[in-house]
Each structure stands twice: as structure tokens, then as C-alpha cells.
Amino acid sequence: MGKEALILPRRLAKGDLIGIAAPASPFDADEFASGVSVLEVMGLRVYIPEGIHRRRGYLAGSDSQRAELLNGLFENRHIKAIICARGGFGSSRLLQYLDYEAIKKNPKIFVGFSDITAILSALYTRCGLVTYHGPLVTTFGDADRVTLESLRAVLMSDKKILVKPKNSVVIKKGVAAGPVSGGNLSILCHMLGTSVQPDHNGHILFVEERGEAPYRIDRMLTHLKQARCFEGLAGLIIGSFEGCGDYNEVLKIFSDITGSFDFPVISGFEAGHGKTNITIPMGLAARLDTYKKTLAFARAATSFAE
Numbered sequence: 001m002g003k004e005a006l007i008l009p010r011r012l013a014k015g016d017l018i019g020i021a022a023p024a025s026p027f028d029a030d031e032f033a034s035g036v037s038v039l040e041v042m043g044l045r046v047y048i049p050e051g052i053h054r055r056r057g058y059l060a061g062s063d064s065q066r067a068e069l070l071n072g073l074f075e076n077r078h079i080k081a082i083i084c085a086r087g088g089f090g091s092s093r094l095l096q097y098l099d100y101e102a103i104k105k106n107p108k109i110f111v112g113f114s115d116i117t118a119i120l121s122a123l124y125t126r127c128g129l130v131t132y133h134g135p136l137v138t139t140f141g142d143a144d145r146v147t148l149e150s151l152r153a154v155l156m157s158d159k160k161i162l163v164k165p166k167n168s169v170v171i172k173k174g175v176a177a178g179p180v181s182g183g184n185l186s187i188l189c190h191m192l193g194t195s196v197q198p199d200h201n202g203h204i205l206f207v208e209e210r211g212e213a214p215y216r217i218d219r220m221l222t223h224l225k226q227a228r229c230f231e232g233l234a235g236l237i238i239g240s241f242e243g244c245g246d247y248n249e250v251l252k253i254f255s256d257i258t259g260s261f262d263f264p265v266i267s268g269f270e271a272g273h274g275k276t277n278i279t280i281p282m283g284l285a286a287r288l289d290t291y292k293k294t295l296a297f298a299r300a301a302t303s304f305a306e
Helices: 029-041 063-075 091-097 100-105 114-127 145-156 185-190 214-226 247-258
Strands: 017-021 045-047 079-084 109-112 131-133 160-163 170-172 175-184 204-210 235-242 280-282 285-289 294-300
Touching (some): 017 063, 063 079, 091 185, 114 131, 114 175, 175 235, 175 280, 185 214, 214 247
Parallel strands (some): 017 045
């Protein structure tokens, strides 16, 4: 994160206005409408900006259009949180166009995952803003109860978040403390060597992936290792690896590549591209305990809503 002071966004309350961003790919209109309905059932009002339905190949409009839409949502003082419509492709292309100074002056909840990892990470690195690795609007319609309850607990509750995976596998035992960082494995690799390369030193790194063969996961983890991203890491938590071949083989790769390090490693976190996608605050301090198989955050995931 560098030397930026940590910024914890304001807690959501019923009746608050939520802005929808489309920083990556275009999306299905029916899935979008279904997701908006879920937000409204949660007691939130939804603002859908003009131009959000643009299509430009595999992108939801030009880079400047998508960046302008996102910057505008941060600058709009009536909007209390921003949730992304869809992941896909193209979020990294926006990073040079984001107004980080304006975002620091107008901090608010920002939610997404998958390709959105690039923005989650950049906002934490450049602004010190706690962001939220969680579901997209187009996934709300099919989201299970655990996914929606997690989102509500993280964004609308004053309780400290405790994550206890049901089917965790401990790869290396231990206890660790530090801010949580990370997201989609391939996106994190592609951020190496850029002006927004995240610094995971002292952090508990979370990774998830979808549709990558085991040899590609091996390649990406090796890349992170050779880029010295694992040196100084406090701990490693493994989320969903959907469509990535045999899960035990994936865990064996993690074990092989992290074997020379002392930090604890545990899998089974239902976050990412699986059916269940819990919301994880990025940048917030937590304690990882593989003996209890828990990730316990040190404070509520949002600041008091006046």
C-alpha cells in the first residue's frame, strides 16, 4: 500500500443510493435487471448511469467512457457505494485514467471481483482505500443465501467479520496477522512491473481463479515467487479454483511452490467464481489461524454511518 493512510468507507444503511459501474465487459440485460432487483430487495436504491449499456467489442465502451463513468460515480456525493455490473476484460486499461486524488476525497464502498481485481488493488495501493472482493450485479440473481448474507454483513453491519471455511485444507500450519490483499491470480500476475504493482509485504494474500489448467496455475505462482512477492508475506489463503482441473492437484502446486516459506497456507475459502462468493474486505487487518481454520478481521469492515 505504500505510505497511504488507510481509508475505511462509510457503512451502508437501508435507503442508501448505490451506483453501478461497468469498468470491464458488457453484460446481459436480464441478468443485470435481476441483480438490480436483489439490491432493491435489500432496501437499497440503485442509480444506473447513462451509457452503462454501451458495447465496444468485448468492452463496455471505450476506455475513456468507462473511466469517466467510474470517476463520476466516486465524485457523486449522493452515491454511497459502487458495485460493478460484470467482470470480464479491460479493467486494467482504466487504471491510468482514474482520478485517485478525487477518489481519496470521496471514498466509498467499491465492490467487484475477477477482472475487477485490478481496480480493487489499485484503489488500495494508490489511495489506501479498503475495497471489497465480492459479487457482481449480474451474479446477484443466481447468488445463494450465504453470498448475499455475507455481502450484507460486510457492508451493512457493525460486527467484526469472521470467516470459517467449511471444507478447508491446511497446507501449512500457523498463525498470521496483517491486512488482506489479492484477488484473481492472473490479474495479480499481470500487475507486476506496472505503476500500480501491489506490495504484499506483511499481508495475508488471497487468490482465486477460474478456467486455468494446473500447469498455468503453476506458471503464475512461479511468476509471483520469482518476482519475490512471497517474501515477507504473512499468510496465504486460497479461494475458489473453478474449472481448473483436479482440486487436489492445484493444492499440490501451491504446496510445492510455497514449501520453502514459513507463512501459513490454507484453502477452502468460498470466494471467487464458485457458487458461493463471500465478500472479503481488501486492505483490512485480519488474523489467520490454521489451527482454528478461521480468518478473523480486527474491526468492522466499514466505518460508522452517521
